[in-house]
Amino acid sequence: MKLSFEKSKNGRSFPVLPSLDVPKKDLPGSLLRKSAPRLPQMAQPDISRHYTELAKRTHGVNDGFYPLGSCTMKYNPKLNDEMAALPGFTGVHPLQAPETAQGCLEVLFMAERLLCEITGMDAMTFQPAAGAHGEFTGVLLIKAWHDSRRDSNRVKIIVPDSAHGTNPATASMTGYEVINVPSDQEGGVDLAELRRAVGDDTAGLMLTNPNTLGIFDKNILEITRIVHEAGGLNYYDGANLNAIMGVARPGDMGFDVVHLNLHKTFSTPHGGGGPGSGAVGCKSQLEPFLPKPRVVRGKDGFSFATPERSIGNVKAFYGNFLVTLRALVYMLTLGANGLRDAALNAVLNANYMMKGLSDIYDVAYPGICMHEFVLTLENLKKECGVSAMDVAKSMLDYGMHPPTMYFPLIVKEALMIEPTETESRETLDEAIAVLREIRAQARIAPDSLHSAPRHTVVRRPDEVGAARHPVLKYNFDGVGD
Numbered sequence: 001m002k003l004s005f006e007k008s009k010n011g012r013s014f015p016v017l018p019s020l021d022v023p024k025k026d027l028p029g030s031l032l033r034k035s036a037p038r039l040p041q042m043a044q045p046d047i048s049r050h051y052t053e054l055a056k057r058t059h060g061v062n063d064g065f066y067p068l069g070s071c072t073m074k075y076n077p078k079l080n081d082e083m084a085a086l087p088g089f090t091g092v093h094p095l096q097a098p099e100t101a102q103g104c105l106e107v108l109f110m111a112e113r114l115l116c117e118i119t120g121m122d123a124m125t126f127q128p129a130a131g132a133h134g135e136f137t138g139v140l141l142i143k144a145w146h147d148s149r150r151d152s153n154r155v156k157i158i159v160p161d162s163a164h165g166t167n168p169a170t171a172s173m174t175g176y177e178v179i180n181v182p183s184d185q186e187g188g189v190d191l192a193e194l195r196r197a198v199g200d201d202t203a204g205l206m207l208t209n210p211n212t213l214g215i216f217d218k219n220i221l222e223i224t225r226i227v228h229e230a231g232g233l234n235y236y237d238g239a240n241l242n243a244i245m246g247v248a249r250p251g252d253m254g255f256d257v258v259h260l261n262l263h264k265t266f267s268t269p270h271g272g273g274g275p276g277s278g279a280v281g282c283k284s285q286l287e288p289f290l291p292k293p294r295v296v297r298g299k300d301g302f303s304f305a306t307p308e309r310s311i312g313n314v315k316a317f318y319g320n321f322l323v324t325l326r327a328l329v330y331m332l333t334l335g336a337n338g339l340r341d342a343a344l345n346a347v348l349n350a351n352y353m354m355k356g357l358s359d360i361y362d363v364a365y366p367g368i369c370m371h372e373f374v375l376t377l378e379n380l381k382k383e384c385g386v387s388a389m390d391v392a393k394s395m396l397d398y399g400m401h402p403p404t405m406y407f408p409l410i411v412k413e414a415l416m417i418e419p420t421e422t423e424s425r426e427t428l429d430e431a432i433a434v435l436r437e438i439r440a441q442a443r444i445a446p447d448s449l450h451s452a453p454r455h456t457v458v459r460r461p462d463e464v465g466a467a468r469h470p471v472l473k474y475n476f477d478g479v480g481d
């Protein structure tokens with residue numbers, strides 16, 4: 001496919017900017033560019049076709065089933081986008097006086113109250129722009145808390161081996177040493193190993209529950225107690241709250257800090273690098289350290305306040321405001337019972353699919369799963385030479401996005417499936433049938449799977465090449481890099 005730069009024809013552009021409706025200001029010469037940017041010039045129909053062509057080359061949740069484990073690629077109600085497009089929300093400026101933006105402050109205030117209720121936390125910030133960014137913020141809160149108590153020997157963060165990769169990365173980015181604890185037979189945290197790992201150098205534990213194996217750790221109260229007794233704090237990675245919202249609360253499980261990916265569970269489309277929100281909630285003892293500003297309600301309405309020992313800003317202004325707004329609309333339209341139903345359906349759908357496959361695929365950790373489950377294709381690979389990658393790629397030929405592959409790392413030839421609550425029984429049945437068909441194919445014609453997908457525009461891209469030698473800008477001169 002040709003790039004827009006290659007389709008460009010001089011003089012073919014059309015005006016897209018509205019005419020000026022504010023007084024014209026001249027910028028200082030030092031801020032002006034010396035030459036015009038080399039933007040592609042295309043007529044409107046050509047641009048429209050260009051983007052449609054691009055869209056056809058990929059697979060989104062509007063194209064079909066998208067069971068990406070740990071990523072919660074669910075369908076999001078369009079109403080939330082409609083609300084986020086209202087001019088009263090899109091036209092507001094972050095530097096506007098709070099008295100003139102009371103509605104927006106109320107959105108932040110209400111979203112904080114509702115999400116605190118859902119998580120069992122006391123306060124929340126919406127500043128972080130992604131899950132990993134929320135983790136970073138949350139662990140800085142833990143650090144600030146230990147520092148405030150002059151407890152400076154706590155240099156280690158404990159992370160189970162089933163953790164999402166961002167957890168150890170966060171602990172290390174915030175200056176901590178990462179201590180790995182293995183999982184036990186059932187996929188939960190090995191308690192004996194945890195007891196061995198904690199000590200007076202433990203700053204905290206980072207945990208996802210249910211974890212990335214889709215398993216709810218039944219020892220959770222004991223786990224958080226062990227860490228608290230050692231003087232550490234508990235961090236809950238709530239990137240996916242799909243399995244438990246309205247059913248169980250991290251605050252009641254003994255967690256002190258939690259981050260939520262509003263761009264997973266709470267209705268902002270996820271993926272593609274769009275704006276996200278890694279909202280961070282905490283118990284009251286950590287509230288004084290939260291990033292500034294926070295919205296408070298006084299007798300004259302809503303205003304901004306700086307927590308007394310704030311760690312400062314982690315992003316400009318108030319985070320991705322429209323993402324928070326979508327989360328609020330989602331919570332208000334579903335209501336308490338609706339949110340709970342969403343979680344129950346997410347768990348039901350995952351178990352339904354797991355049952356529909358478990359006689360022909362090996363489930364890594366059998367038993368009841370939560371919102372996702374993990375298959376291990378190790379035996380299939382030994383028997384037929386067909387890998388998790390082959391099975392995943394084959395699904396594309398049936399118009400379905402593959403599940404997450406080769407994660408979590410502790411499962412060999414892993415396929416991690418999260419159907420989400422928004423899929424109908426018919427879609428789940430179809431997905432089960434497809435995976436069964438691929439399994440049968442693996443036995444009779446394994447070679448055909450090595451070359452899948454056959455019917456997509458893009459087949460097997462060179463993933464290593466793309467990661468190692470990304471081509472990120474257009475080379476106008478056509479030579480060199």
Ligand SMILES: *Cc1c(COP(=O)(O)O)cnc(C)c1O
Pocket residue numbers: 070071130131132133164166208237239240261276278
């Ligand atoms: C997605 C995810 C993250 C990271 O979130 P980003 O917004 O991608 O940074 C962290 N933990 C878990 C369990 C996740 O699924």
